[in-house]
Every structure is written in C-alpha cells, then in structure tokens.
C-alpha cells in the first residue's frame with residue numbers, strides 16, 4: 001500500500017513535472033535520467049542519448065517490434081518548457097501540486113510533459129498485459145522545441161540515427177480541447193520572425209518635420225495593424241478558424257534615447273524598430289507575403305528595411321505544403337481514427353495547429369504526422385499562468401495511447417498481408 005501511494009501514474013507524472021525544464025536553462029540532464037529510470041522500470045525498452053548540438057541531449061527510447069523490416073512508429077515529445085512567472089501562479093510552477101479538485105499544476109502539465117509520461121505509462125500497461133508490438137515503437141524526447149527546434153528536432157531528422165529508425169508514421173503534441181471531443185492536427189502554421197526598421201534624420205523634440213524614423217515606423221505599424229484586423233475579422237465573422245488565417249502580433253518596439261532612461265525626452269531618434277511574430281498558414285504563398293512586407297510594411301520610400309527569419313521549413317522535400325492527409329488516401333489516418341473511436345471517444349474535424357511544433361521537421365521528410373494530446377474538457381493553458389491538467393484526464397489519456405500504440409504498431413497494410 002505504501003509503495004502504491006508513492007509510486008503510481010500520478011506521482012510518476014508529478015516527479016517529471018518537478019524537474020525544471022524551463023528556458024533559458026532547462027535541466028535536460030535530470031529530465032533524461034528520470035525518463036531512463038522510468039524506461040528501465042518498465043523493462044524491455046532500449047535507450048540511447050544523442051547529442052547533435054553541445055549541451056542539447058536528445059533521448060531515444062525503443063520498444064522493439066517483432067518485425068524489424070516494417071517501418072516503425074515514432075512518438076515525439078519535447079523536453080523543454082517555456083518560462084513561468086511564479087508570483088502569478090496559485091501554486092509554484094515546478095511544484096506539480098495536486099489539488100483536492102484533482103488538478104495538477106505545473107509548467108509543462110499540458111505542453112507537453114503529459115504526453116511523454118503517457119506514452120511510457122501506456123507501454124508499461126501494454127507490456128504487463130503481454131502485448132508484443134509488430135512494428136518497433138520509438139519515443140523521441142527532444143530539446144529546444146520552444147526556441148525553434150534548430151538544435152533539436154531539425155538536426156535529429158537529418159541524422160543517420162533517424163534514417164535508421166525507418167519511421168512510417170509519427171505522433172507529436174496537439175492542444176487541449178475545451179469541449180467533449182478530442183482534437184487532432186494535420187499541419188502547423190509557419191513561424192516567421194519579422195523585424196522592420198526605419199531610419200530618418202534626428203531632430204529637436206519640438207520640431208515638426210517629415211520623414212522621421214518614428215513617423216515612418218508608426219505608419220508601418222498602422223498598416224500592419226490593418227492587415228492584422230483584416231485577418232482577425234475573418235475569424236470573428238466565423239469564416240475561418242484562428243489557425244486558418246495569417247497572424248501578426250507585435251512583440252517588441254525599440255527606439256529613442258528616452259527608451260533607455262526616460263530622462264532625455266527632447267530628441268527625435270534616427271532609428272526605430274519593431275518586431276513581430278508572424279504565422280503563415282501552410283498554404284500561404286511566402287513570396288506574396290514577402291512582397292507585401294517589402295512594398296507596404298517596410299517600403300524603401302519611407303527609408304525602411306526589414307529582416308525575416310524563417311523558423312523552419314515551409315515545404316516538404318518534394319515542394320509540397322507540410323500537411324498530413326486525413327482521408328482514405330492515408331491508411332495511418334484510418335488506423336488512428338479507429339483507435340480513438342474504439343475507446344468510445346469522439347474526434348472533432350482535423351485542424352491546422354495555430355502554433356507550431358517539431359512535427360514540421362518530420363513532415364518535411366515526407367513522413368505522415370498527426371498532432372494529438374488527449375486532453376478534453378480541459379481549458380487551453382499552454383504558455384499561460386496556472387497551466388494545469390486534471391488527474392482523470394491524464395489517466396484517460398494513458399488508455400487512449402494504449403489503444404493508439406497497440407493499433408498503430410500492429411497495423412499491416414492490405415498489400416503486405418497477402419505476401420505474408
């Protein structure tokens with residue numbers, strides 16, 4: 001009884017949540033050694049730690065299948081979390097406090113440490129029921145997703161270790177569903193970091209003159225805001241989901257001598273800059289977006305310049321948008337859907353994810369990936385204060401993964417069945 005109290009699915013989840021994996025100093029070493037200890041306690045799971053960028057370890061766990069010639073199943077989860085502001089939380093963000101209501105409070109409870117532990121718990125249960133997978137099941141626990149994945153998943157998918165996995169289908173994180181149906185994501189939006197900069201003649205703070213850096217930048221901010229509104233209107237009118245339009249949100253403004261100390265307030269600066277988080281839909285024409293930025297948002301006639309940092313790929317290796325088919329043409333989709341419905345659960349219409357995940361790097365290789373986090377009747381709290389997950393929702397998710405992992409790992413396409 002004592003052991004059960006101290007070691008059960010909830011306490012094992014809490015222990016993972018208590019490891020501080022927040023940027024800028026995520027404790028990858030502790031997270032990985034904890035996950036290895038969990039894999040060891042399950043038994044029959046191989047582990048390998050890879051390091052593609054210094055100080056950025058990646059853990060690969062493998063539950064070997066009985067037929068290693070078949071493409072494998074990959075379950076991905078990132079190790080890192082975004083920072084939290086502890087003073088704004090009801091419970092410390094790395095306490096993993098379990099309240100009397102059943103909620104578990106922690107940064108990472110939804111995004112996305114839940115799925116890593118749920119994958120493992122599902123395998124633990126399947127193994128103790130004597131289930132043996134046909135296809136190998138791999139779990140990748142990757143660093144640095146929250147800062148773009150360049151030093152994590154992006155390097156991993158280009159490695160010989162990844163190629164050797166021969167992945168046929170992958171699951172990655174999704175997002176909570178406030179309603180009674182699970183959500184599933186077939187694509188992500190594409191993040192661009194945009195900086196626009198204006199230069200102009202400096203001048204006395206009392207003078208009205210044309211073409212100051214501030215005036216130019218403010219004109220641009222207005223134009224960007226109008227574009228933002230045009231997109232938001234479509235959402236508000238119910239014509240599109242958030243994830244089906246282009247979003248642009250200002251994330252910083254930088255200008256002026258006054259910005260440094262606030263004392264000198266009589267100088268109009270010679271440079272002014274704004275930064276935006278821009279998210280394209282998977283089918284947005286990137287060239288058209290660039291033309292808009294160059295001609296309307298940062299035109300040289302207003303002495304403006306811009307810099308776009310594309311955070312990851314836009315098209316796959318064949319030049320197609322990074323989208324996974326969710327129709328009969330994709331047998332994995334049918335297996336996925338069936339595995340969910342067989343647990344008595346419902347799936348809502350497949351969506352594009354408004355944010356962005358490491359799934360884009362795997363899709364770029366031409367591998368089908370679905371974004372899925374089994375959290376329903378749950379408020380969407382990723383990156384928010386008081387991120388939490390209900391214990392019953394977490395436990396239900398383990399059973400959903402048992403169904404998914406057993407179905408996906410034993411799936412044999414019709415064309416192969418005859419030969420066998």
Ligand code: MET
Pocket residue numbers: 145146147148149191311355356357
């Ligand atoms: C900018 S790369 C993606 C980081 C994070 N997952 C986001 O969507 O914002």
Ligand SMILES: [Zn+2]
Pocket residue numbers: 078111112145173357
């Ligand atoms: Zn995430």
Ligand SMILES: [Zn+2]
Pocket residue numbers: 082111146382383
């Ligand atoms: Zn996140």
